[in-house]
Amino acid sequence: MTQIFLIRHGEAEGNRYRRCQGQTDMPLTKAGREQAAALEARFARVPLDAVYSSDLHRAMETVAFAGKPHGLAPIPDPRLREMSFGVWENLPWGEIDRRWPEQKKLFLTDPGKLNVPGMEDWLQVQQRYARALGDIARRHEGGTVAVGGHGMAIRLFLAYLRGVPSERISEVTLPGNTAVSRLLWKDGQFTIDYDNDTSHLPAPPREPMRTIPGKSGQSWDLRFTPFDLAEGRERYIDAYRDAWRFAHGSLQGLDESACFLAAESYTRDDPRAVTAAWRGEDYAGLLTLDLRRGRRWGEGWIAFLWVSPEVRGHGCGMQLLGEAVALYRGLGRRALRLSVAPSNPAVAFYRRAGFVRVDTQPGAIEPLAVMEMAL
Numbered sequence: 001m002t003q004i005f006l007i008r009h010g011e012a013e014g015n016r017y018r019r020c021q022g023q024t025d026m027p028l029t030k031a032g033r034e035q036a037a038a039l040e041a042r043f044a045r046v047p048l049d050a051v052y053s054s055d056l057h058r059a060m061e062t063v064a065f066a067g068k069p070h071g072l073a074p075i076p077d078p079r080l081r082e083m084s085f086g087v088w089e090n091l092p093w094g095e096i097d098r099r100w101p102e103q104k105k106l107f108l109t110d111p112g113k114l115n116v117p118g119m120e121d122w123l124q125v126q127q128r129y130a131r132a133l134g135d136i137a138r139r140h141e142g143g144t145v146a147v148g149g150h151g152m153a154i155r156l157f158l159a160y161l162r163g164v165p166s167e168r169i170s171e172v173t174l175p176g177n178t179a180v181s182r183l184l185w186k187d188g189q190f191t192i193d194y195d196n197d198t199s200h201l202p203a204p205p206r207e208p209m210r211t212i213p214g215k216s217g218q219s220w221d222l223r224f225t226p227f228d229l230a231e232g233r234e235r236y237i238d239a240y241r242d243a244w245r246f247a248h249g250s251l252q253g254l255d256e257s258a259c260f261l262a263a264e265s266y267t268r269d270d271p272r273a274v275t276a277a278w279r280g281e282d283y284a285g286l287l288t289l290d291l292r293r294g295r296r297w298g299e300g301w302i303a304f305l306w307v308s309p310e311v312r313g314h315g316c317g318m319q320l321l322g323e324a325v326a327l328y329r330g331l332g333r334r335a336l337r338l339s340v341a342p343s344n345p346a347v348a349f350y351r352r353a354g355f356v357r358v359d360t361q362p363g364a365i366e367p368l369a370v371m372e373m374a375l
Contacts, residue, residue, distance in 0.1 A: 017322020086118025
């Protein structure tokens with residue numbers, strides 16, 4: 001009998017920023033690396049013979065921790081990649097909710113009926129996972145192997161093993177980050193010993209879909225549109241006032257005109273500089289980028305990030321940050337920077353996101369901390 005431990009990757013940027021990852025090669029977050037590191041202790045006493053993985057970095061980095069106690073590096077296999085999501089790739093889930101509401105429902109409830117341009121058929125995902133894992137099991141007959149994979153692909157394969165049809169996919173739980181499923185191979189057939197086990201983590205991974213209690217079908221997922229400064233001057237200044245008051249306790253030292261003129265100059269450089277966030281039809285936040293600053297040194301600067309008080313505490317700030325990451329990474333920047341008052345409560349948010357203090361610059365009330373996150 002052959003044992004295969006099928007492991008979902010740790011939290012990656014797409015999970016944190018609420019973007020559709022698919023086969024987009026997004027890295028693990030700091031939290032994801034910590035989750036993955038917990039696999040080292042779990043597998044230290046498991047006599048692994050080999051480690052395989054999807055060739056995407058988030059899976060390779062995760063399952064490497066399972067192989068570390070045994071000196072085994074993961075062997076990449078593209079057949080173990082996540083389902084390809086076609087035109088959904090790297091889009092915010094809030095944008096997908098807006099543009100493809102019926103297809104999004106099918107994704108969660110009946111993926112066999114999905115009809116999204118460029119999206120991989122669910123049967124194709126099941127077949128390539130069956131071929132890849134069957135080949136691995138035969139190659140290591142009677143042995144024990146760890147395999148790194150992805151949430152939706154693992155879910156579809158477990159449904160295949162259980163004989164669960166597409167319209168009953170809700171019977172198969174989407175594995176949490178670093179969840180382990182133990183498969184047994186005997187006489188050319190797989191059986192499931194257990195699945196979705198995260199007992200190695202100090203706390204369960206966060207829920208993959210943040211829904212609003214009591215409001216069926218509604219979530220905290222955001223979509224983004226260009227912000228019209230000419231039409232929205234007062235709205236922009238109101239947001240700046242709220243952010244300033246949140247940071248300093250009053251409006252002392254705020255130069256509203258200077259803040260707005262700066263935003264206008266950023267949009268003259270690049271129309272993508274100011275972005276509005278929406279939860280459905282509700283205004284949810286603002287993101288302002290200074291795309292010229294730091295370009296020479298490969299840095300991308302956030303000039304202003306604000307979340308509406310009505311949606312704070314639900315991961316919306318991370319989604320705004322994810323929009324900045326997506327734009328600057330697409331421009332080839334190596335790091336993301338911003339400045340913030342050390343007394344601003346938002347400092348804790350940026351630290352959780354992975355920013356560290358690297359410098360100091362003058363501010364209107366107090367010296368500002370310059371914080372940086374690698375891209």
